[in-house]
Amino acid sequence: NADDETFTSFTVDVSAGDTLGTVASTLNNIAGLNSYTMFDGLNYKLVVQSEKTGKYFGFSISYDNTSELDTDNIDETDGEDATVEINGVAVNSSKNAITNAVKGITINAIDTDTSERQLTVAVDVSAVQTKIQSFVDNYNALVDYVNARNTYDKDSGAMGVFFGDPTIRTLMNRFNTLLTSTYSNDTDGDDDVDTDDETLLTANDAELTLDSLGTIGVEIAKTGKLSFNASTFKTAVIDYQSDVEALFSGQDSSGVDYSFSSQMVTELKNAAQPYTGTLAKIDTLMTIQVKSLNKQIDRWEDRIAAYEARLLKQFTAMEKIAGSMQTTGAFLTSFFASKK
Numbered sequence: 001n002a003d004d005e006t007f008t009s010f011t012v013d014v015s016a017g018d019t020l021g022t023v024a025s026t027l028n029n030i031a032g033l034n035s036y037t038m039f040d041g042l043n044y045k046l047v048v049q050s051e052k053t054g055k056y057f058g059f060s061i062s063y064d065n066t067s068e069l070d071t072d073n074i075d076e077t078d079g080e081d082a083t084v085e086i087n088g089v090a091v092n093s094s095k096n097a098i099t100n101a102v103k104g105i106t107i108n109a110i111d112t113d114t115s116e117r118q119l120t121v122a123v124d125v126s127a128v129q130t131k132i133q134s135f136v137d138n139y140n141a142l143v144d145y146v147n148a149r150n151t152y153d154k155d156s157g158a159m160g161v162f163f164g165d166p167t168i169r170t171l172m173n174r175f176n177t178l179l180t181s182t183y184s185n186d187t188d189g190d191d192d193v194d195t196d197d198e199t200l201l202t203a204n205d206a207e208l209t210l211d212s213l214g215t216i217g218v219e220i221a222k223t224g225k226l227s228f229n230a231s232t233f234k235t236a237v238i239d240y241q242s243d244v245e246a247l248f249s250g251q252d253s254s255g256v257d258y259s260f261s262s263q264m265v266t267e268l269k270n271a272a273q274p275y276t277g278t279l280a281k282i283d284t285l286m287t288i289q290v291k292s293l294n295k296q297i298d299r300w301e302d303r304i305a306a307y308e309a310r311l312l313k314q315f316t317a318m319e320k321i322a323g324s325m326q327t328t329g330a331f332l333t334s335f336f337a338s339k340k
Contacts, residue, residue: 008032020046033059054094055079082109125237129230136218136226139175143224146172167282171271172224178263179220182211183247210236210243213260 010030014023020037027035027048034049050057058079081092084107091101098107105121146168151160162168210216217232237244248261271278 020044032057050079052094053079053096054081056094084109123237123241125234128237129233132218132233133228133230136228140225143172147224165282167278171267171278174267175264176220176224178260178267179213179218179226181260183258183260210240210247213247216244216247 012023012026012030023046024035024037027033032051034051036047037044038047039045048059048061050059055078081094082096082098084091084093084098084101086101091098093100093109096109098109099105101107102121105119107119146162149160150162150165150168152158152163213219216236217229219227219229221227247259249257249259269277272280274280
């Protein structure tokens with residue numbers, strides 16, 4: 001096994017009543033082996049393979065004289081590494097998927113071929129444009145959602161649910177800052193700081209030619225909504241690919257990611273984190289306020305019901321008094337009439 005050549009031995013007993021399927025099942029219980037049966041058109045055969053590929057992950061099988069297996073027609077295949085020559089350099093891999101030869105590239109060896117192949121690696125600009133456009137569309141949908149609920153009608157006094165809410169306003173302002181900030185470093189090692197005292201760093205402490213979303217075609221209007229110029233973005237990717245990469249995944253010299261993507265993701269997580277996020281705290285506060293208002297409503301309803309009952313009693317008593325006075329008045333009228 002591998003470079004240290006560590007070997008492990010196992011003994012498998014095969015009885016006269018065992019089938020190839022039984023033997024295959026027993027072998028599969030041994031770590032590192034994969035076994036199954038197959039039919040070649042005439043006979044069933046037992047296939048035993050190493051779970052790992054490559055020349056350093058081989059195994060051997062020996063049989064004693066009492067074995068019930070037919071060992072006369074055994075086909076053995078030595079494990080080998082896949083070998084690919086890249087720019088004159090031989091690269092070996094224990095797997096057919098070669099991932100460590102060229103950074104970011106996986107080469108799949110699917111056949112033996114000595115002829116030369118040309119490999120061209122290029123940025124899929126269209127795919128990246130689609131993702132940027134998707135971000136712009138989703139952000140604009142968020143702006144529309146907030147604006148539709150941040151309204152005030154001076155005639156009726158009706159207010160949207162977000163009108164005057166400082167938390168929502170602060171959150172959207174924070175997004176606006178991230179979308180309009182520059183992302184670059186001082187060459188002397190001092191961090192650049194934008195007007196909102198945000199420290200924004202990029203790859204390897206290098207100055208960027210394109211250091212903001214606006215320079216790659218993503219601009220923000222006075223309304224807070226984004227626009228995306230696909231042509232500007234394509235030119236930026238072709239002419240300044242490293243700058244565009246740094247905007248979305250740049251790191252400073254200490255390996256800390258201060259790119260736009262990293263900060264936006266952090267801001268979104270802080271806002272949307274269950275239980276502890278900004279929006280969750282607002283939801284909790286509003287829930288408490290609603291419960292408090294409901295309790296006040298219940299108390300006022302109880303007071304109104306009690307006041308209504310008291311008025312009803314007073315009205316009933318007054319009706320009795322009025323009825324009694326009418327009876328008394330009628331009696332007096334009749335009494336004085338009889339004295340004339």
